[in-house]
Amino acid sequence: MPEALRRSLRDSGAARWTSLLIVSFTMLCGYYVADVMSPLKPMIETQLHWSSSEYGFFTGAYTWFNVFLAMLVFGGIVLDKLGPRFAGLLSCGLMLGGCALKWWAVNTHTLDHTMIMGYKGQVLLASIGFAFFGVGIEVVGVVATKVIARWFKGYEIALAMGLQVGTARVGTAMALGLGAPIARYFHKVSAPVLVGVVMLAVGMAAYVFYCFMDIKLDASEKDMQGLAEDEAFRLSDIKEILSIRGFWYITILCALFYSAVFPFLKYAPDLMVQKFNVPENWAGAIPSILPFAAIPLTVVFGSYYDKKGKGATLMVIGSLLLVVVHFIFTVPFLNSWVVALLATIVLGFGFSLVPSAMWPSLPKFIPQRQLGTAYAVIFWLQNLIALWAVPNIIGWVLDTYCKLPDRMIGGVLSPAYNYRLPMMIFTGCGVLAVVFGLLLKAEDKKMGYGLEMPCQES
Secondary structure, eight states, X not given: OOHHHHSOGXXXXXXXXXXXXXXXXXXXXXXXXXXXXXXXXXXXXXXXXXXXXHHHHHHHHTTHHHHHSOHHHHHHXXXXXXXXXXXXXXXXXXXXXXXXXXXXXXXXXXXXXXXXXXXXXXXXXXXXXXXXXXXXHHHHHHHHHHHHHHHHTTTTHHHHHHHHHHHHHHHHHHHHHXXXXXXXXXXXXXXXXXXXXXXXXXXXXXXXXXXXXXXXXXXXXXXXXXXXXXXXXXXXXXXXXXXXXXXXXXXXXXXXXXXXXXXXXXXXXXXXXXXXXXXXXXXXXXHHHHHHHHXXXXXXXXXXXXXXXXXHHHHHHHHHHHHHHHHHXXXXXXXXXXXXXXXXXXXXXXXXXXHHHHHHHGGGTSOGGGHHHHHHHHHHHHIIIIIIIHHHHHHHHHHHHOEEEEEEETTEEEEEEOOHHHHHXXXXXXXXXXXXXXXXXXXXXXXXXXXXXXXXXX
């Protein structure tokens, strides 16, 4: 057989980077929707009359089906059994349908005086839509990570995964920076959510194009000796994955790290208003720096891991930066917007360091056939702790211990809070993340996973 015909499609740099661009764009659209309600918290409280507890209930709904019905783990198994085309399109559909339901709930007046199972109808239905969306976006995240691992293993895998994370964070930045201005321009909380519906439809169309690339990749590897897909996934592989101590250290580190990042982003715009006296219209601008900073930084740190290694060390350093920043946010007299800006920039370094090293580390000791399930278990625990438990805890803590007398903002009375206690909780999560990063570093030295070695040598 001619040499040209024996090459895998993934040996083509143009094909590899095109596949990365497509899945990253789909993730960007999803991340916009995931965070678009964050800068709207003050408007949600004044326009829709939700409390902080109801907002925390809604935010935590993202994880309901993933955690309590184990849909995320099931999605990982479906990915390993049926492949990225089926799993990706299914999850894109869930994202689109869930976001459409959320938009209808916050847009309609039909539910204004409706109670369902003790909850406001609007809150409950918006939460259910967000829960379906949560299944879709988390499974798409697992799909994207496995897709990149397949296309880039032995090439620029850490750089590619870092770029995917960084590009997806652009969606977060768009949500934080544009959500409030869009809502104020149209005088409706639902307006930026409708923008999300349109973006998800475009993202799903882009993923359909990727499916054709995946078909070509399969065809290019069918006739190649030694490059065929590993043996099929078996349910017994789950036990094998869970028996690896290093896997658990990465999983717990991930959950703790993101417990101090994602819930913080949900409340960060309100923190800017409450502590740093940033005008409500611009409250999302400073937090939006965080995901934008992640783009160039993930390129730098991903390239470093590819060429120089030190993956476990990078995770420890990133977690330490998290501790420093959240501790600064707890100090009462550090209430200048300049402090908030500088701390957020530093947080951007930590936000880039850990993902750039964490996601490409797993393929070093988990076989390709098990990767979807392994990533899904990590995402499941992240959903349970970082995206469900901690946001609910923060909302409850704010309502129970942190309420201050209402303040006048733009001629309207708005709830006021002292965010010191929530910031202390985030600091504690960061400290525990450092501990598990050190445990992972010690385990890598003992077991020889190769986390401190360059990815291009793995």
